[in-house]
Amino acid sequence: MLETLSPQLQDKILELIALYRDDPRPQKIDLGVGVYKDASGLTPIMRAVKAAEKKLWEAEKTKTYTTLAGDPGFADALIAMILGAGCANRAAAVATPGGTGAIRQALELIKLASPAATIWLSNPTWPNHPSIIKYLGMKMAEYRYFDPASCGVDFAGLMDDLAKVQPGDVVLLHGCCHNPTGANLDTSQWAQLVPLLKSRRAVPLVDLAYQGFGDGLDEDAAATRLIASSFPEVLIAASCSKNFGIYRERTGLLIALGDPARKAITQGNLNFLNRQNYSFPPDHGARLVTMILQDAALTADWKAELEEVRQNMLTLRQSLADELRRATNSDRYDFIARHRGMFSRLGLTESQVMALRNRHGIYMVGDSRINIAGLNARTVAILAAAIAAVEG
Numbered sequence: 280m281l282e283t284l285s286p287q288l289q290d291k292i293l294e295l296i297a298l299y300r301d302d303p304r305p306q307k308i309d310l311g312v313g314v315y316k317d318a319s320g321l322t323p324i325m326r327a328v329k330a331a332e333k334k335l336w337e338a339e340k341t342k343t344y345t346t347l348a349g350d351p352g353f354a355d356a357l358i359a360m361i362l363g364a365g366c367a368n369r370a371a372a373v374a375t376p377g378g379t380g381a382i383r384q385a386l387e388l389i390k391l392a393s394p395a396a397t398i399w400l401s402n403p404t405w406p407n408h409p410s411i412i413k414y415l416g417m418k419m420a421e422y423r424y425f426d427p428a429s430c431g432v433d434f435a436g437l438m439d440d441l442a443k444v445q446p447g448d449v450v451l452l453h454g455c456c457h458n459p460t461g462a463n464l465d466t467s468q469w470a471q472l473v474p475l476l477k478s479r480r481a482v483p484l485v486d487l488a489y490q491g492f493g494d495g496l497d498e499d500a501a502a503t504r505l506i507a508s509s510f511p512e513v514l515i516a517a518s519c520s521k522n523f524g525i526y527r528e529r530t531g532l533l534i535a536l537g538d539p540a541r542k543a544i545t546q547g548n549l550n551f552l553n554r555q556n557y558s559f560p561p562d563h564g565a566r567l568v569t570m571i572l573q574d575a576a577l578t579a580d581w582k583a584e585l586e587e588v589r590q591n592m593l594t595l596r597q598s599l600a601d602e603l604r605r606a607t608n609s610d611r612y613d614f615i616a617r618h619r620g621m622f623s624r625l626g627l628t629e630s631q632v633m634a635l636r637n638r639h640g641i642y643m644v645g646d647s648r649i650n651i652a653g654l655n656a657r658t659v660a661i662l663a664a665a666i667a668a669v670e671g
Contacts, residue, residue, distance in 0.1 A: 290406070291406070291644060291645060292311055292312060292313070292406075292644060295311040295312070295642055295643075295644065296309075296311065296312055298636075298642065299311065299642045302640060302642075304640040306640055306661075307640035307641070307642065308639075308640060308641045308642065308653065308654075308658050308661065308662065309642050309650075309653050310641065310642060310643045310649040310650050310653040310654070310662075311642045311643055311644055311649075311650065311653075312650065312653075313458070313621060313622070313650055314526060314650075314652070315521060315524065315588060315592075315621065315652040316652050316653055316655075317591075317655075318655045318656065319655075320655070322524065322526070323524065324524060325523065325524045325581060325584050325585075326580055326581075326584055327571045327577045327578075327580045327581035327584065328523060328524060328525060328567055328571070328581075330577060330580070331567045331570040331571050331574075331577060332567060334570060335563075335566060335567065335570065344558075344559040345374075345559060345560075345562050346550075346559070347373070347550040347553045347554055347558065347559060347560075348372065348373040348374060348546065348549065348550055348553065348560075349373060349374025349532075349559075349560045349562065349565055350374070350562060350565060350566065350569065352569045352573070353374055353532070353565040353566070353568060353569045354370075354372040354373075354374065354532060354534075355367070356568065356569050356572035356573060357372075357517060357519075357532045357534075357568065357572070358370050358372060358532075358534060359572075360490075360496070360500075360572060361487065361490065361500050361503060361504075361515065361517055361534070362500070362503070362504055362507050362515075362534075363500075363504060366507060366536060368539045368542070369536045369537060369538070369539055369542065370534050370535070370536055370542070371534070371535045371537070371542050371545040371546035371549055372532055372533060372534045372535070372546075372549070373532070373533050373549040373550065373552075373553050373560065374530075374531070374532055374560035374561075374562075374565050375516075375531040375532060375533055375553075375560055376529040376531065376557065376560060376561055377518055377520055377529040377530060377531045378486070378487075378488045378516055378517065378518025378520060378531045379407060379518075379531070380529065380531050380533075380557075380560075381516035381517060381518065381531040381532060381533040382407065382408065382411060382486060382516045383411055383556075384533045384549070384552055384553065384556070385484055385514045385516050385533050385535075386398070386411055386412060386415055386417065387415070387552045387555075387556070388514070388533075388535065388548065388549065388552060389417070389449055389482075389484075389514075390415055390417060391548060391552065392548075393447055394417075395418070395447075396417075396418070396447050396448055396449050396482075397418040397419065397420050397444075397445065397448045397449070398412050398417055398418065398419050398420070398448075398449045398451060398484075399419075399420050399421070399422055399440075399441065399444060399448060399449065399450045399451060399481075400412075400419060400420070400421055400422070400451050401421070401422060401424035401425075401437075401451070401452075401453065401457070402421040402422065402423055402424055402425070403424065403425060403459055403460065403624075403646065404424075404451070404453075404458075404459075405458045405459065405486070408451060408486075420448075421440070422436075422437055422440035422441050422450075423436030423437050423439070423440050424436075424437055424457075424460070424462075425460045425462060425624065426462075427626055429614065430460075430462065430614040430618075430623075430624065430625075430626050431462050431614060431617075432462050432463070432464055432468070434464070434468050437472070438471070438472070438475060441472070441475060441476065441479070441481075442475060442479070444476065444479040444481045445479070446479065446480035446481075447480065447481075447482065448479070448481055448482070449481070449482045449483075449484050449514075450476055450481045450482070450483055450484065451484045451485075451486060452483055452484070452485050452486070452502075452506070453485075453486055453488075454485045454486065454487035454488075454490070454499070454500070454502055454503040454515075455487065455489055455490060455492075455493045455494075455499035455500075455502065455503075455619065455620065456488070456489035456492050456493045456499070456619050456620025456621065456622070457620070457622075458488065458489075458620070458621075458622050459622050459624055459644065459646065459648040460618070460622065460623070460624045460648070461615075461618030461619060461620055461621075461622045461623035461624065461651075462614075462618055462624075463493070463618070463619055463620075464502070466501070469501075469502045469505060470505075473505060473506060473509050476510075477509060477510065482510070482512050482513070482514070483506050483510055483513050483514070484513075484514040484515075484516070485502075485503050485506060485513065485514070485515045485516070486516050487499075487500070487503055487515060487516065487517045487518070488516075488517075488518040488520070488521060489518075489521050489522070489620045489621065490517070490522055491521075491522040491585045491586075491588075491589060492521055492522065492588070492589055492592065492619070492620050492621060493589070493619035493620050494619060495586075495589070496522075496582065496585065503515060507536055510536075511537065511538065512535075512536060512537045512538075513534075513535075513536040514533070514534070514535055514536075515533070515534040515536070516531065516532075516533055516534075517531060517532045517533075517534065518530070518531045519531065519532075519564060519565075519568050521621070522585055523564075523567070523568055523571070523581070525564045525567065525568075528561065528563055528564025528567070529561055529564065530561070530564030530565050530567075530568060532565075533549065535549060591652075592620075592621065592651050592652055595651050595652070595654050595655075595659065596615050596616050596618065596623075596651055597616045598656070598659045599612075599615050599616075599651070599654065599659050599662065599663065600612055600613050600614075600615040600616040602659050602660050602662075602663035603615070603663045603666060603667075605663070606663040606664055606666065606667035607663075607666070607667050607670065612625070612666075615651075620651075621650050621651055621652050622648050622649065622650060622651065623648070623649055623651060624646060624647055624648045624649075625643075625647040625648075625649060625666070626647060627647035627666070627669075628647075629645050629646075631647070631666075631669045631670065632644075632645055632646075632647050634669040635665055635666070635669055638665075638668075638669070639661075639665040639668070639669075641661075641662060641665055649662075
């Protein structure tokens with residue numbers, strides 16, 4: 280059997296990690312992998328997470344399973360954080376292994392409920408989106424999103440393409456901090472997009488992986504809340520990896536908003552899909568998130584540290600934009616300060632990206648997506664000088 284398998288294409292980011300690891304140069308810089316790093320290059324454990332873990336270690340009495348949907352307290356706490364009050368009667372939810380698990384289970388639910396639906400993805404989008412859709416054999420279409428000339432959103436192209444969505448199609452939207460571009464819709468643009476999608480009778484699928492990393496915890500949820508209040512059915516795939524810093528704990532949640540009268544049936548189908556995939560979801564990370572969000576002191580400390588993380592990325596963005604303005608004697612990189620979240624696509628050519636890697640030991644994805652959080656005060660100027668050098 281196994282001799283019939285064909286080699287699979289290696290994930291480009293995982294390949295980049297290996298290349299960086301094997302590079303012997305001491306001054307190399309990793310801007311590829313999408314994890315937050317502090318000034319020392321470490322992905323820290325947040326203070327509230329440490330405190331919750333200590334409490335859990337002292338109080339936990341069992342390691343038995345929770346439920347197929349995970350602990351109900353986790354879903355309640357995360358739904359309240361994402362959507363605020365008023366959605367509980369519409370929301371079915373299951374805990375998942377990270378945001379990727381939530382996306383996978385959302386697509387499985389779509390395939391179960393409406394196998395002929397087309398999934399619309401922004402161009403570009405996170406590479407796992409089309410990869411999973413193709414693997415599941417589902418129909419897929421793209422809508423324009425990124426304007427290479429301005430390194431902003433091609434809103435006119437987006438609206439033109441999404442006007443072609445058919446009733447029942449699913450439109451995957453990045454709730455905030457678009458990955459891989461860092462370019463985001465503003466409030467006015469969301470206000471125009473939502474009525475268009477409603478008129479097309481689309482079903483939104485919101486990928487919310489970076490809440491709190493852009494403009495603030497509530498600000499980053501604003502678009503998702505607008506969508507939730509505007510459509511009869513919405514799917515939301517949420518991740519706790521970034522905003523709680525618990526990457527390896529694989530903590531996510533899939534929320535399905537629908538008719539309250541159908542909530543029990545939707546919940547049963549979500550439970551069924553979990554059972555077919557991994558049965559009971561992991562609980563440790565979900566338990567920590569629940570403890571933090573249910574404890575006023577832990578919540579306050581977590582929010583304070585999350586804000587420190589957000590402000591650090593904004594400072595790095597502005598510093599890089601300023602350094603590039605000096606190094607290139609041009610304002611063409613000012614967009615970096617306007618982008619939000621961990622990522623920005625710089626608009627470099629693939630040959631320039633390779634030159635940065637080969638000549639300067641600076642690693643980024645081939646489309647010139649960089650992880651802003653991979654920088655620090657020392658390396659910002661190094662990156663700016665290297666970019667100016669490969670442009671010359």
